[in-house]
Amino acid sequence: MMKLTTAGESHGKALVAILEGIPAHLQLDMEKLQAELALRQSGFGRGGRQKIEKDRAEILTGVRNGETLGSPITLCIYNRDFANWESCMSDGACDEAVMTQKALTKVRPGHADLTGMQKFAQEDARNILERASARETAIRVAAGGIYKQYLSALGVEITGFVREVCGVKDEGEYTFDEILSKRNAETGMLNPAVSEVAKEKISVLKKAGDTAGGMVEIRVRGLKSGFGSMMTYGEKLDGRLAQGLMSIQAVKGVEVGMGFGVASVSGKDVHDEIFYDMERGYYRETNRAGGIEGGMSNGEEIVLRLAMKPIPTLMRGLRTVDMATGEAATAASERSDVCALVAIEVIAEAVVAQVLAFAVAERLGGDTMAQVVGRYKDL
Numbered sequence: 592m593m594k595l596t597t598a599g600e601s602h603g604k605a606l607v608a609i610l611e612g613i614p615a616h617l618q619l620d621m622e623k624l625q626a627e628l629a630l631r632q633s634g635f636g637r638g639g640r641q642k643i644e645k646d647r648a649e650i651l652t653g654v655r656n657g658e659t660l661g662s663p664i665t666l667c668i669y670n671r672d673f674a675n676w677e678s679c680m681s682d683g684a685c686d687e688a689v690m691t692q693k694a695l696t697k698v699r700p701g702h703a704d705l706t707g708m709q710k711f712a713q714e715d716a717r718n719i720l721e722r723a724s725a726r727e728t729a730i731r732v733a734a735g736g737i738y739k740q741y742l743s744a745l746g747v748e749i750t751g752f753v754r755e756v757c758g759v760k761d762e763g764e765y766t767f768d769e770i771l772s773k774r775n776a777e778t779g780m781l782n783p784a785v786s787e788v789a790k791e792k793i794s795v796l797k798k799a800g801d802t803a804g805g806m807v808e809i810r811v812r813g814l815k816s817g818f819g820s821m822m823t824y825g826e827k828l829d830g831r832l833a834q835g836l837m838s839i840q841a842v843k844g845v846e847v848g849m850g851f852g853v854a855s856v857s858g859k860d861v862h863d864e865i866f867y868d869m870e871r872g873y874y875r876e877t878n879r880a881g882g883i884e885g886g887m888s889n890g891e892e893i894v895l896r897l898a899m900k901p902i903p904t905l906m907r908g909l910r911t912v913d914m915a916t917g918e919a920a921t922a923a924s925e926r927s928d929v930c931a932l933v934a935i936e937v938i939a940e941a942v943v944a945q946v947l948a949f950a951v952a953e954r955l956g957g958d959t960m961a962q963v964v965g966r967y968k969d970l
């Protein structure tokens with residue numbers, strides 16, 4: 592059984608993850624994992640924090656001589672910014688004056704601030720936002736790097752791109768290989784002309800003190816049929832992917848295959864008819880289901896889309912209440928991203944890798960990678 596636990600505050604000492612259930616003898620390429628972390632910090636429209644942090648994951652346990660041991664793996668990313676926050680983020684006694692100065696009481700709409708303060712009986716939203724922050728996704732990307740390498744040993748690959756930035760849409764159809772070769776580093780988009788318009792849009796929003804959301808698409812190829820199960824609701828692969836993706840900060844919708852498009856057309860334009868020939872076995876000529884039927888992978892490419900809401904910290908300020916005084920106020924706006932779609936694409940890949948790795952491990956088990964690979968081949 593695989594299990595992932597993450598911990599860490601945004602301006603605390605470090606982010607950590609413990610991964611249980613990774614079999615022995617998985618060769619780890621740490622540079623691939625570091626590259627994913629760098630990608631998470633990139634993209635047009637990112638805020639000042641990314642200039643401070645240069646994330647590198649360290650392995651503390653579970654790996655020897657570049658190979659997993661089968662024991663729990665501990666990953667750690669130290670927060671460079673902790674040096675600037677130690678006096679008010681230390682686990683020991685903090686400096687009261689600095690704590691007061693860094694306290695956040697003008698709760699930000701679209702964040703966990705207000706509800707979190709009420710739920711956990713806090714007078715300073717910092718005790719909420721430090722954990723609610725999307726900084727947590729850095730360690731999920733690092734863990735995802737390991738799950739990706741586990742899946743890659745079976746020939747399962749994951750990629751994705753940005754489909755829309757705040758109304759600027761790319762309606763193109765792309766193959767898996769095109770996504771791999773065409774992705775623009777600044778916007779994560781594939782069509783160069785659309786990408787330029789998206790950059791202009793982000794610049795205009797930034798000038799206006801406003802922010803952007805959008806949509807990313809994730810694809811998985813090489814996953815054989817039968818992962819996930821219709822036997823129990825909690826085992827359904829589409830349900831598990833949706834849960835994982837919805838757990839990413841600011842994700843407000845997830846689609847599988849045609850997704851919400853199924854609502855407005857009739858059955859003949861939705862379902863993928865099934866064919867058979869001796870060479871190919873069973874196959875479909877369309878993939879509107881996005882590779883999942885009955886809660887199980889059906890062997891086709893998995894196609895997922897997720898919608899990200901616009902970043903909720905607006906430099907122009909949103910109306911709120913100062914919880915310290917009860918007076919009307921303008922929401923606090925610490926340095927902030929205007930657009931984080933390149934990041935959310937990388938995060939979504941990591942989360943999809945995690946969900947699929949768990950489903951593979953549940954079905955195939957295995958103490959060693961040789962066992963997992965052998966069992967996958969035999970399916």
Ligand SMILES: Cc1cc2nc3c(=O)[nH]c(=O)nc-3n(C[C@H](O)[C@H](O)[C@H](O)COP(=O)(O)O)c2cc1C
Binds near residue numbers: 702703904927
């Ligand atoms: C990669 C990434 C970067 C983000 N950057 C910011 C940011 O700079 N400022 C901000 O206010 N929200 C940012 N967010 C969004 C908030 O983390 C998120 O909206 C908030 O935690 C509330 O969660 P919810 O939107 O899921 O309800 C970011 C989200 C992601 C995934």
